[in-house]
Amino acid sequence: MTRREKLHLEGFLPYRLSVLSNTVSSAIAAAYFANFGLSIPEWRVMAVLAANPGLVAAEVTARTAMDKVAVSRAVSTLLAAGRLRRTTAPADRRRTHLTLTPAGARVYAQVVPMALEYERHLVAPLSRAERATLDRILRVLLGRAVELGPAHV
Amino acid sequence: MTRREKLHLEGFLPYRLSVLSNTVSSAIAAAYFANFGLSIPEWRVMAVLAANPGLVAAEVTARTAMDKVAVSRAVSTLLAAGRLRRTTAPADRRRTHLTLTPAGARVYAQVVPMALEYERHLVAPLSRAERATLDRILRVLLGRAVELGPAHV
DNA sequence: TTGATTTAGTTTCAATTGTAACCATTCCGC
DNA sequence: GCGGAATGGTTACAATTGAAACTAAATCAA
Numbered sequence: 001m002t003r004r005e006k007l008h009l010e011g012f013l014p015y016r017l018s019v020l021s022n023t024v025s026s027a028i029a030a031a032y033f034a035n036f037g038l039s040i041p042e043w044r045v046m047a048v049l050a051a052n053p054g055l056v057a058a059e060v061t062a063r064t065a066m067d068k069v070a071v072s073r074a075v076s077t078l079l080a081a082g083r084l085r086r087t088t089a090p091a092d093r094r095r096t097h098l099t100l101t102p103a104g105a106r107v108y109a110q111v112v113p114m115a116l117e118y119e120r121h122l123v124a125p126l127s128r129a130e131r132a133t134l135d136r137i138l139r140v141l142l143g144r145a146v147e148l149g150p151a152h153v
Numbered sequence: 154m155t156r157r158e159k160l161h162l163e164g165f166l167p168y169r170l171s172v173l174s175n176t177v178s179s180a181i182a183a184a185y186f187a188n189f190g191l192s193i194p195e196w197r198v199m200a201v202l203a204a205n206p207g208l209v210a211a212e213v214t215a216r217t218a219m220d221k222v223a224v225s226r227a228v229s230t231l232l233a234a235g236r237l238r239r240t241t242a243p244a245d246r247r248r249t250h251l252t253l254t255p256a257g258a259r260v261y262a263q264v265v266p267m268a269l270e271y272e273r274h275l276v277a278p279l280s281r282a283e284r285a286t287l288d289r290i291l292r293v294l295l296g297r298a299v300e301l302g303p304a305h306v
Numbered sequence: 307t308t309g310a311t312t313t314a315g316t317t318t319c320a321a322t323t324g325t326a327a328c329c330a331t332t333c334c335g336c
Numbered sequence: 337g338c339g340g341a342a343t344g345g346t347t348a349c350a351a352t353t354g355a356a357a358c359t360a361a362a363t364c365a366a
Contacts, residue, residue, distance in 0.1 A: 005265060005266060005269055006265075007204075007268060009200040009216070009217065010216075012200075012272065013272050013275065013276065014178060014181055014268075014272065016291050016295070017170065017173060017174040017177055017178075018178055018218075020174070020294055020295045021171050022174075022218075023298040023299060024167045024170055024171075024298050025171055027298065027301060027302065044168070047160060048162055051159075051161060051162075056314085058314065063162065064162065065168075065171075067353095067354080067355095069315090069316080069317090069354070069355085070354090071315090072315060072316060073352095073353095076316085092313095092362070093361060094313070094314040094315070094360065094362070095314060096314085096315080112158060112159075115160060115165065115167075116160060118167070118301070119165065121297070122166065122167075122301065123294070124297070125297055126294075130286065133283065133286045133290070134287075136283075137279060137287050138169050138173060140279060141173055141275060141276070142176065144274070144275055144277070145176040145180065145275060146176060148180060148274055148275065149180060210345065211343090221345065221346090222323085222345090223323080226322095226323095226346095228345095229346090245331075246332085247331050247332070247343070247344040248331095248343095248344060248345085249344085249345080
């Protein structure tokens, strides 16, 4: 006997996550773009390269949760803007190491405080305990979502 | 004196929200599409109409966090699939009331259990208390994100 | 070697999505 | 009523995004 369950969209977790994420992302995207002409993919690439200079593109892909096409495009616009330098690996000439140029690093140094400030404002109403819980919960949910995977059909 | 702060992408809340939301959404989208040929916008429209038959398109827009173009497109494919019925409001002939057809309602009745089951699986590792906290936190964060708004530049 | 297979990254093409212009209708001031 | 202004919804066009094909280089098996 199939139980007839009700579903309210406003309470449905995937919907809520999507709305929250979109709201946050578009606010940030607007700020990045207005101030630095930077898209979110480009910002992500810069962020991982600032922390790990010289990564090859595939590693950037892995660390940004973007696909390789998106990374390729972000990289090429960053190159064109002179914010990134690319050097072919001598050992394996298919691979390219990526590093921020000084100009790129300067831009990044300006973006970071803005990003962190937004984040601080966002979580400001949460208590310290709630932030810790949120951190843990996000970790669990992401792990779980990956585990359930696209195969959950 | 500007404090030089570090930022790790993996710990940055907007990034984490985005990755989680994308992971969850694509799993669900794949399932809906494979089983019912349904996109997420269509699913959202069906969900609000199942709960509130006869809404006009603008109300659906408000309740789905989608823009009116997205609603219009979802509605037209649902109409074409015979899952939705549309009637012009006699009082105001610009407005159209939307209702699921019996066929649409049948599809919806099949989708709901799948959606709820996915949600249950997703939050299964969380304790009851954590779920309550998550619920509260999401509410706060969304309110805050809306408050900070795209104007936060 | 050398030729088939795999891998890194780019390009191309199609589908999705967003923005703006657009009708049809209604509302409002006169 | 009558002529703007506003509103509901659709359409058209541009920009993003994703999937698949492709190029170049490296690996591996014979």
